[in-house]
Amino acid sequence: MAQDILYFEDLQVGDSFAFGPLTVTRDEVIAFASEFDAQPFHLSDEAAAQTHFGTIPASGWHTTALFMKMFVAEMQKNPARQAASLGAMGVDELRWLRPVRPGDTLRGTNEVIDTKISKSRPEMGIVRNKVTIFNQHDEPVMTMIPIAMWRTRAGASAA
Template sequence: MAHYFEDIEIGEVERFGHYVVERQEVIDFASKYDPQPFHLSDEAAAKTHFGKIAASGWHTAGMFMAMFVAHIQKNPERQAASLGALGVDELRWHRPCHPGDILRCEAEVIEKSVSQSRPEMGIIKSRITVFNQDNKRMMTLMPIAMWRTRPI
């Protein structure tokens, strides 16, 4: 079943994802994109409020994106209806992500509107919460995504 803009309801909640945070991935990401000592070394992180090596918040955002894309790719028609995003509001990192954490997501649709300039698409705003294995809130964000409208 397709999942066009018209199929999406305000208040709809989806739960998805299972992402194991791997130590080497944390170090590799940080080495390339956010080479701060507390992302690269337990010894350096121990001297900070992190206490132990912590994933970059940008890496956490990337892990969310990997889970989201894997989720929508389970339905090729839904994948085809996803047209990218206009941006993200209110990105917050509530606690650090550490190697060994297992992440999952909840997404709630909070707004929708038809594009005034592009009638072939609608705009969906969602509230995303990323949790760890202990159901602790790790990150929240509100993506503003474009979805294909149902062909006439």
């Protein structure tokens, strides 16, 4: 039986879900950094040893991309949630709290913290979430507040 679509109106402040896990590999850390953040401490242990990192860390942007990979995988498990998602407008308060290293296993939580109907586009609502990414020691490694757009029931019926 198909699930009903989860529209903007169905989302309530406090709603939450978990996603992940995903284990970070050394090859992925170096490949990402080589292409998108080629700072020496992301590319070699020798360079990292000369910094406060000590050993090679993943780029914070890589950690953010890994959040998206885990988040979308979770959304794909729930087509009712994904069907009403209309993308994002941006991110507030992105913080990388501690380094992510090869071998770390990440997981995340997502909690709705604010909802409002768009003033200029009433066929969509705006949802702010608090995302926290944890490592295998349950230490937070990243937090952020994505600002997402969700289809409203009125917007769905107008389409």
